[in-house]
Amino acid sequence: MRKLLSCGLTLALCGSLLTPAFAADQGLTRGELAQQLVELCGYTQELETYEAQPSVYTDVADDAACQGAANLLQDKGLMQGSGGGAFQPQRTATPLEAATALMRWAGLSDKQIGAWPNDYSALAHSLTLAGGDVLTESSLKEMAELAAQYRETIQAETPAPLFVNGEAQPIFPYDTIIREVVYVETxxxxxxxxxxxxxxxxxxxxxxxxxxxxxxxxFEARPYSAGCTDAYDLDSWNAHIVDAQLTQAQQSTTTTKEDWDWTAAETEEAQLTRQTATGTGEAGDGGDVWTSTENVDSYDYWLVRGYAYVSCAGPGTLGSDGFETCASADETAAFAAVVQWLAGDESVKAYTDKTSGIEVKADWSNGNVAMSGQSYAGSTAFAVASTGVEGLKTIVPRAGIASWYDYYRSQGTAAGGLYYPGDDCNILADYCMSRQLEPADYSTIQLDYERYLSGMVEEQDALSGDYNFFWDERNYTNGAENLNCSALIIHGLNDFNVRPKQFNLMYDAFRSAGQEAKLVLHQGAHMTPDQIDGLDLNGILGRWYAHYLYGVDNGAEDEANVRIQSNTDLSWASYDSWGSDTTVRFDAGEGQAAFSSDLSATSFDTSLADVDEGWIEYCTDMAYAWENDVISGSTSASRVFTFDVEEDLHINGTPTVTIKASADQPTGILSAMLVDLAPEGGMKAVMLEQYSEAVATETLESGAVWQGGGLTAKDLQQFALTQTDHKIITRGWMDIQNRTSIYNVDTVTPGEFYTFQLELQPMDYTVEAGHQLALVLYSVDPEVTYWPETVTNFTVDCTGTYVTIPVME
Structure with a gap:
């Protein structure tokens, strides 16, 4: 990242030229800098006129060598005095004074540069005009040569972004940004x-x-942006998880993924009524939409660097037509239409409003589009990429979803995000259906939409948890063969909302398609800070966007394939690939062990599920105690197997738990977690904040992250390391009736032993020497799964139970 450099300078934004007699070790004086700038900036022929004028400075005599140069540069706005009418010609000039004069000469206004001195200093360094510690004749000449190159771009008849060191520079003032609204026909x-x-x-x-x-x-396709309903604020939104009746299979099936191919059920495209274009015109300004829409300032950093930022909440959201369908193929097609319009596809129209037929062209666009966004907006980026739409050059998803089945399900069982058990597509769709915020509009479709949501509940089939047509439609990896763009995938290793499996699926899809894909894996949870100490994320993104959207040959495609932040000291390391092929195995031992799904054996009281408090708050109070119960093995709800770690164990990939067990019921949930147990004295680890799905962060330096273009600098952050005696590394969940696959079911005979393969979430984590690694087997996970009414008791054959872990050697 670019940290702001402190400048103990006065308001002297000046420069001067050196004479042949300057002292090299002391650098140029301001008078010498002024003389040299006149020559380097091509003002020599004008100098005589200014020499004939009286000096404008009280400390520069009319016959002084630098008098004409000081007058000339003051008149052209390149150098100023130091206050009180003085120029201080004998004071040693600073590199920043020279850079300031040259940036102004190149054509940058104070509005473009920003506030003195921090923005000036930061921009000078970004433009490589810093000039070193001492300003010399040779360093000034090098600075002037660079400034001359920038001047050609900045003062060109047709404006263009300025690229330095492979990144666009903030030369477009933020307060001149144009804002407008159109309606794209999907x-x-x-x-x-x-x-x-x-x-x-x-x-x-x-x-x-x-x-x-x-x-x-x-382009950010983000359904949340137009506003959200109170769907998650209702106390009853996930009451269905309490005493749930899991579906019992009556017979085993042999279906495969191909049997659930939703495209096989596609019908002929309907002939839709479209607007008739009545002419062309200009887009409207959107009125108060800019104050009522979320995330409108999330890409300001890129706006001042010459990128356009386009956002759309999609069908069913406030101001748009249709229904919110949560990740459906129709939603994807609607967002793809926006990309087509931006790319200049004449078959896709946009209008100034919904009725006039006045068409608007994206004639300001160069036709190259990136999709980026966090969470749902990261998901839509991958969804649109999977269609192979022309014009989409790259995606930068942060915590995006590749397969919605693996977001709401896990190996045949309902498994919502951490602290959101019972969450599902219908609830998220209802939450994002912001047409509800306009009662008059929503009343015209309310009954139809409620019927649609009821159908969604039936199709997503939560109680069986099996993969089907509904989930296949929302599995974007199905479109891997269509991928024709690059991807820079960013994800938090402590994200158990959009779990790590999602980045793994995305990464594999792009690699299998032969497309460029990079991973940045940080120690955060669901949100990615703008800048993380130790990683120049803005620089990485700057080179990536410049390369794929403006064709800058900056080597972005040759940078590290995988960047991972360490859990032990928060440092960063680069790797050629993700997921180690080397594995180690830890065996559970001999004999038998038992555990139960009965939550009443723990500190978790399911009877509190109807209290009038927010879900995360009351759930988490009990959840902390429940976690301690199952990790300690102090109740009948879990069995714990511990292994001494004599050398650092660097997990890198997807751990798999093999469990040989029987159940006393034909239905049940089987879960497992890996836990890092600290030695006496504890350890430091990145932990979730209390009552939150976010990890704690700390500000290392306020205002240290420069933005440019008149934008306010942001704070430099790092994830916080918290003292603890254990840390959950990863976990996983499955329906015991899905021991073969998620596509079909196998009946379970009570008392009969079966071998289950339980995949945990992919992870990069180092268990340090001297710690213990714990394998925890348990059943119901009150933070993630349903809470079935039927109590299932498990018996484990330890000789057939072990965990296989991919490790870095």
Whole structure:
């Protein structure tokens, strides 16, 4: 990252030229800098006129060698005095004074540069105009040569982004950004009214695009942006998990993934009524949409660097047509239509509003689009990429979902995000259906949408937890063969909302398609900070976007394939690939062990499920105690097997637990976790904050992350290491009736032993020497799974039970 450099300078934004007699070890004086700048900036022919004028400074005599140069540079706004009418010609000039004069000469205004001195210093360093510690004649000449190159771009008749060291520079003032709204016509009709759904699209672009510049676009498709309902605020939203009746298979099946291919059930595309274009015009300004929409300022960093930022919440959201269908193929097609419009596809139209037929062209776009976003917005990026739509050059998903089955399910059992047991597509769809926020509009479709949600509940089939057509439609890895763009995938290793398996699925899909894919794995949870100490994330993204959206040959594709932040000291390391092929195995030993699904044996009281408090708060109080119960093995709800770690054990990939066990019921949930047990005295680890799915962070330096373009600097952050005696590394869950696959079921005969293969979440984690690694076997996970009414008791054959862990050697 770029840290702001402190400058103990006065408001002297000056420069001067050196004479042949300057002292090299002391550097140029301000008077010498002024003389040299006149020559280097091509003002020599004008110098005589300014020499004939009286000196504008009280400490520069009319016959002084630098008098004309000081007058000239003051008149052109390149150098100023130091206050009180003085120029201080004998004071040693600083490299920043020279850089300031050269940036102004290149054509950058104070508005573009920002505030003195921090923004000036940061931009000078970004432009490689810092000039070293001492300003010399040779260093000044090198600075002037660079400034001359920048001047050609900055003052060109047709504006263009300025790239230095492979990254776009913040030369587009934020307060001149153009903001407008259009309505893109999609190929889908999610509300079945016979009309093509129009989606509201918000556009922000540099003012230079009105002067001929063609901008690349960063597009965020984020259903949350238009606002959300209170679906998750209702106390009853997940009451269905309490005393749930898991589906008991009546017979084993032999279905495969191909049997659940949703594309096989696709029908002919319906002929939809579309708007008739009545002419062309300009987009509207959107009115108050800019204050009522989330995330409109999330990409300001890129706006001032010459990128356009476009956002769309999609069908069913406030201002758009249709239904919110939660990750469906129709939602994906709608977002893909926005990409097509941005890429100049004449078959896709956009209009100034929903009724006039006045068409709007994206004539400011260079046709190259990136999709980026966090969580749902990271998911839509991968979804659209899986269609192979033209114009999408790269995606940068952060905590994105590749397969919604693996978000809401795990090996045949319902498994919501951490602290969201019972969550499902219908609830998220209801939450994002922000047309509900406009009662008059929603009343026209309310009954139809409620019927749609009821159908969604039936199709997602939570109580069986099996893979089916519904989930196959929302499995974007099915489109791996269509991928024709690159991906920079960012994910938190402590994210158990969108769990780590999702980045693994995405990464594998891009690699199998032969497309460029990079991983950045940090120690955070569901959210990624703007900048993390030790990783120049803005620099990585800057080179990535420049390469794939503007064609800059900067070697972005040759940078590290995988960057991972260590859990032990938060340092960063680079690797050629993800997931080690080397494994170690830890055996449970001999004899038998038993555990039960009965939560009443622990500190978790399911009777509190109807209290009038927010879900995360009351769940987490009990959850902390429950975690301690199962990890300690102090109750009948778990069995714990511990292994001494004599040398650092670096886990890298997907651990698998093989369990030979019987159950006394035909249904049941089987779960496992790996836990790092600290020696006496404890250890430091990145932990979730209390009552939160986020990890604790700390600010290392306020205002240390420069943005440029007149934007306020941000704080430099790092994840916090907290004292603890244990840390859950990873975990997994399965339905014992899905021991063969998620596509079909196998009946369970009570008392009969079976071998179960339970996949834990992929992980990079180092268990340090002297610690113990614990394998915890348990059943119901109150933080993630349903809470079945039927109590299932398990008996484990330890001789057939072990964990296989991929490790870095």
């Amino acid at each position: 190929p889908v009709d999610t509300d079945s009214d016979g009309k093509a759904d129009l989606v509201k699209v918000l556009i922000q672009r540099p003012a230079a695009t009105d002067e001929g510049m063609k901008a690349a676009t960063i």
